[in-house]
Amino acid sequence: MLIPTEPIGSIPRSPELVEGLSAFASGRIGQAELDALTQKAIADTISRFEATGSPVVTDGEQAKSSFATYPLDGATSLAGDGAVIPFADGHSRQLPRLTEGPFRYASFAEKYFRGVSQHTDLPVKQAVIAPSALSLLYPADEIAGYSRDEFLADLADQSEADIRRCLDAGASSVQLDFTEGRLSLKLDPSRGLLRSFVELNNEVLDRFSAEERRRIGVHTCPGGDQDSTHSLDIDYAELLPDLFSLHAGRFYLQLASEPDRERVLRIIAEHAPADAQVFVGVIDPIDPRVETPEEVRDRVLEAARHIPADRLGTCDDCGFSPFADDTSTSRDTAFAKITARVQGTALAREALGI
Template structure:
C-alpha cells in the first residue's frame, strides 16, 4: 500500500474529460446497443490510459477521472438504499443561464448503504498505484448529500419519510460512516469531500433560494452542515486523510454561484476538521485571499488558480504573483496548487480539448516546481 498522502504541491481535483471512445460507449449502453459488461470494458481501458497519462506527467495522485459516473455527486447517491433516479426531461438546475441535463434524483425510503459500487471502482484504481502514486476517492460531502434532500424542492418528500430533519441527519452520518468503513477496508487512505454547499452559501440570494431559509434559520442550517461533515470525519479511522473541495458549480464551463469565501470562512475554514481545502480562485467570482487568514491549525490550502472552464493558458508570472499574495494570509509551506475544479464534473465536460486539459496540468506542475522547488 502506498503511504503517500494528499495534497501534493501540484495536484488536481479529480475529474477529467471523457474520451470520445467512452462517450460513444456510454451512449450505446443507454440505447441498449451494448451490455453493461461491454461498457465496463471500455471504462477500464480508458481509466488505465488516463492513469498512465497522469503518471507520465509526473503527478503523484491518481483517480479514475470519474469516468464511471454521469455526475460528480448523483451517482454516489444512487449507490444508497432508499434513493432512486430517472432521466430528466428538462434541465433541472440553472448554471449561469444554462440548464443542466442531469437525472432527477429522489428518496423513496430511509437511506442506508452496503456494498456501495464506488468501493469496487476504487479497488480498480488502487491496483494501479506504484511507489510514486496514491489513489484518492472523491465523493460529495455529507453536507452536500443532506442539503440536496433538504433543499426547498425536496424537503417535503424527506419529511414525509423521516418526520424531522434531525432524524434524517442521523441517518446521513450512519450511512456515510458505513461507506467509509467499506472503502477504508478496500485500502483507501485519501478521501475527498466535494462540496458545493459552501460555494452556494457564499451568495446570500442563492443560499435563501436553495434552502428556503433566511436569517437565524439559515445560520443554524450552516452550522448543521458543518456538524454533519465533522461528525462523519470524527467517526472515520484516524489514518484516513480527508480533504474537501469547495467551489461554486461547474457544468459545461458554466458556474452556479459567485462570491468570496468571507461569508462562510468562520465555519468552513476555522471549524471544519479536514486536512486540506481545495479552493476555487480562478477569477473575480471567487474574491480575494483575505479569508484564508481564518484557516485554523496546520490545515493546508490547495489554491485553484488555473481554470478548467476556459482553454486559454494562464500566464505563469501572474499565477506566481497570486500565490505570493495568498502567502500573506497563510504560510507558503501550507499552500499547494491545482486547477480550480475538475475538468468534467458531469459527463458532458467543460469546453476545452483533452490536449488543452493536459496543458493546464503541465502548467500547474511547472509553476509548483518553480515556487516550491
C-alpha cells in the same frame, strides 16, 4: 514535500467512453462493452496523469455518472423530480428525490479507488460526495414512516462508511466534494442552511481520529459544469469563516477564477485552522486558455505571501468534468492545464528556495 500539488478529481471522459455511455443508455451495447470502454479510459487517464509529473493521481472519475450521485447508481426508491441546481448560463442539473427509507448507498467510492490503484504505483486520491449534498435528496414533505432525522442518521452512517472504506483500502487522501456550500448561501442568505450542512459534515468527520482527519479534505467551488458556475456571484467572505469550522485536515479552495484573489487570501489567512493544509486553486478549468507554468508560479507566490509554505498546497479550482456528459473541455486541454500546475508549483518552490 513543501507545497504539494494535487488534482481535484474529474477529467473529461474519453470520446469513446462518452459515446459508449450514450450507447449503453439506449441499449445499443451491454454492460460488458461499457466496462471495457471504462477500463480503457481509466488506464489512459492514469498514463496521461503520470506523463504530467503529477505526484498524486485520480481515476478522473471515468466510471462515475457524476461526482454527486455515484452512491445512487443502482439504487431504488428514487424519483426524478428532486432539487434543481441552476447554473449561470441557464442550464440546470436535477437531483433525484428519495421516496422511501431506509436510505442506503448502492455504490461506494472504494470501488473507484481499487479500479485505479492497479494501474499505478503513485499515491491515489479518492473524491467522495459530502453528506450535506445528499441531504438534499430528502423531500420538503416528510416521507411517511421515515422521518428526516432518521434519514440524516442513516446518511451519516453511509457517508462514514464511504470515507472509511477508501482510507482502509489505502487512499492517500479522501476529498469531500462540498460544492453546495457556496450555493447554500444563494438559497438561504441567513447562513442557516450552510450551518446545517457544516453540522452534518462535522458529525461524520468527528467519527475519525485526528490522524485520519489529516488525510481527509474538503473541496469547495462555485460549481463547474458546461463551462458555467452556480454560485460564483456569492462573496467568498460569506462562506469561508463557516467552511473553516469543518473538522478536516485539508481544504481545497477554488481561487484562480476569483476576481480579487488577494482579498480572498487575506480572509483565508484570518480564518483557516492553524494546523490545516490549504490547497489553493491555481488553474481555472472553465477558462479554455491553458495557463503557463510562470502564471501558476506567480499565483503560488501570491498565496505564499498570506499562507506559510509548510501549510500551502496547489490544486485546480474544480474538477474538469463533474458530470459524465460534460464535453465542454477536452482531455488534451485538461492535461495541459494539469502539466502547467505541476510545473508552475515546482517553479514556485524554486523561487521560494524550498
